[in-house]
Amino acid sequence: MSAEVFYDDDADLALIQGKKVAVLGYGSQGHAHSLSLRDSGVDVAVGLQEGSKSRPKAEEAGLKVLTPAAAAEWADVIMILVPDTVQAKLYADEIAPNLSAGNSLFFGHGFNIRYDLIQAPADVNVAMVAPKGPGHMVRRQFVDGKGVPALVAVEQDPSGDTQAVALSYAKAIGGTRAGVLKTTFKEETETDLFGEQAVLCGGAAELIKAGFETLVEAGYAPEAAYFECLHELKLIVDMIYEGGIANMWYSVSDTAEYGGLTRGPRVVNADTKAEMKRILTEIQDGTFAKEWVAESEKRENYKKLQQEQADHQIEETGKKMRDLMPWVQREITETA
Numbered sequence: 001m002s003a004e005v006f007y008d009d010d011a012d013l014a015l016i017q018g019k020k021v022a023v024l025g026y027g028s029q030g031h032a033h034s035l036s037l038r039d040s041g042v043d044v045a046v047g048l049q050e051g052s053k054s055r056p057k058a059e060e061a062g063l064k065v066l067t068p069a070a071a072a073e074w075a076d077v078i079m080i081l082v083p084d085t086v087q088a089k090l091y092a093d094e095i096a097p098n099l100s101a102g103n104s105l106f107f108g109h110g111f112n113i114r115y116d117l118i119q120a121p122a123d124v125n126v127a128m129v130a131p132k133g134p135g136h137m138v139r140r141q142f143v144d145g146k147g148v149p150a151l152v153a154v155e156q157d158p159s160g161d162t163q164a165v166a167l168s169y170a171k172a173i174g175g176t177r178a179g180v181l182k183t184t185f186k187e188e189t190e191t192d193l194f195g196e197q198a199v200l201c202g203g204a205a206e207l208i209k210a211g212f213e214t215l216v217e218a219g220y221a222p223e224a225a226y227f228e229c230l231h232e233l234k235l236i237v238d239m240i241y242e243g244g245i246a247n248m249w250y251s252v253s254d255t256a257e258y259g260g261l262t263r264g265p266r267v268v269n270a271d272t273k274a275e276m277k278r279i280l281t282e283i284q285d286g287t288f289a290k291e292w293v294a295e296s297e298k299r300e301n302y303k304k305l306q307q308e309q310a311d312h313q314i315e316e317t318g319k320k321m322r323d324l325m326p327w328v329q330r331e332i333t334e335t336a
C-alpha cells in the first residue's frame with residue numbers, strides 16, 4: 001500500500017505557532033529544527049545541560065536556552081533531538097518529571113519508542129517528525145526556500161489533533177515543501193536502520209573500499225582507484241537520484257551498461273541479499289538495538305572501528321585528491 005503524502009496546503013502553520021516548543025539538543029537535527037521553527041514564527045527554547053558544548057552556538061544564534069528540565073517544564077511540545085542512546089536517561093531524569101497531561105513528546109527517529117526504551121504516560125501525545133536527510137541539509141534547504149522530505153507518525157493521541165500538530169511542525173521546518181509521508185514508529189525505525197546499515201552508510205562505504213582495495217592490490221595507482229570507486233560515484237548517484245536507475249543506464253556508455261548489467265549482480269549477489277535479510281531480522285527482533293545500547297556505554301569496539309575507517313588508505317588518497325579539486329570540498333557548516 002502506498003504511503004499518504006502531505007504538502008504545504010495540508011498543514012496549518014498556526015497550530016505550531018500557537019505552542020511553546022522545546023528542542024532538546026542542538027546538534028545536527030537540533031540546530032536545524034530550532035532555527036527553522038524560530039524563523040517560522042514559533043516560540044522555541046533549546047534544552048541543553050549547563051555545561052553543554054552546544055550552548056554558546058545556540059545562544060549566539062539568538063535562541064533562548066534552558067536546561068532540558070526547565071525547557072520540558074515550559075513547553076507544550078518537547079522534541080527530543082539528542083543521540084538515540086542518551087534519550088531514555090534524559091527522559092527519565094529531566095523530561096518525565098516535567099510532563100503534564102496534554103503535552104506532546106516528539107521524536108526525530110523512532111528508536112526509543114519502537115524498542116520500548118521510553119514509555120510516555122497515556123495522557124501525553126507521542127509523535128515523530130523525521131526529516132529524511134542530515135540536519136545540516138535540512139537547514140540549508142529551508143534557508144534556500146526548499147525542504148527535505150520528512151516522515152510523520154503518531155503513536156499516542158489523547159488530544160485528538162496530534163497528526164495535525166506534527167504536520168504543522170513539519171511545515172515549520174520545510175518538510176511539507178518537499179512532501180511528508182505518513183508512517184509508523186515501527187516502519188520508520190526499522191527501515192531507517194536497515195537503510196543506513198545495509199545500503200546508504202555501511203553498504204556503500206564497504207563497496208567503495210572493496211573496489212578501491214581491489215584496484216590498488218592489483219598495482220593500479222591509488223589516485224586512479226579513488227577516481228573510479230569514490231569520486232565518480234557522486235556523479236552516478238546524482239543521475240540515479242534525478243531520474244532513477246534507468247536514467248543512469250541511459251546516460252552511461254553502452255559498454256558501461258552491458259558490463260554493469262552482467263557484472264553488478266556478481267558483486268551484489270544472492271549471498272549479499274541473504275546477509276541483508278539477516279541484518280533486517282536483527283533490527284526487527286531487537287538484537288541490533290540491544291547490542292547498540294550496550295556498546296554505547298563504553299564504545300570500545302565502536303572507537304576501534306572508527307579508527308580503522310579513519311586509517312584506511314582511501315582517506316589519505318582522498319584528502320590529497322580533494323586538495324587538488326577545491327571545488328568538490330564543502331565543509332559541514334551551520335546555516336544561520
Ligand SMILES: NC(=O)C1=CN([C@@H]2O[C@H](COP(=O)(O)OP(=O)(O)OC[C@H]3O[C@@H](n4cnc5c(N)ncnc54)[C@H](OP(=O)(O)O)[C@@H]3O)[C@@H](O)[C@H]2O)C=CC1
Nearest residue numbers: 025026027028029052053054081082083086108109134135
Ligand atoms: N543526524 C541526522 O541527520 C539525523 C538524525 N536523526 C535523529 O535525530 C536525533 C538527533 O540526532 P543528531 O541530530 O544526529 O544528534 P547529535 O549527536 O547531533 O546531538 C548532539 C546534541 O545533543 C546534545 N546532547 C547529548 N547528550 C545530551 C544529554 N544527555 N542531555 C542533553 N543534551 C545532550 C549535545 O550537547 P553537547 O554539545 O553538550 O554534547 C548536542 O547538542 C536522533 O534521534 C537521530 O536518530 C534523524 C534523521 C537524521
Ligand SMILES: CC[C@](O)(C(C)=O)C(=O)O
Nearest residue numbers: 132133134192196200201
Ligand atoms: C542515513 C543516516 C540517517 O538515518 C539519516 C541522516 O537519515 C542518520 O541516522 O543519520
Ligand SMILES: [Mg+2]
Nearest residue numbers: 132133192196
Ligand atoms: Mg535516515
Ligand SMILES: [Mg+2]
Nearest residue numbers: 109192193196
Ligand atoms: Mg538513522
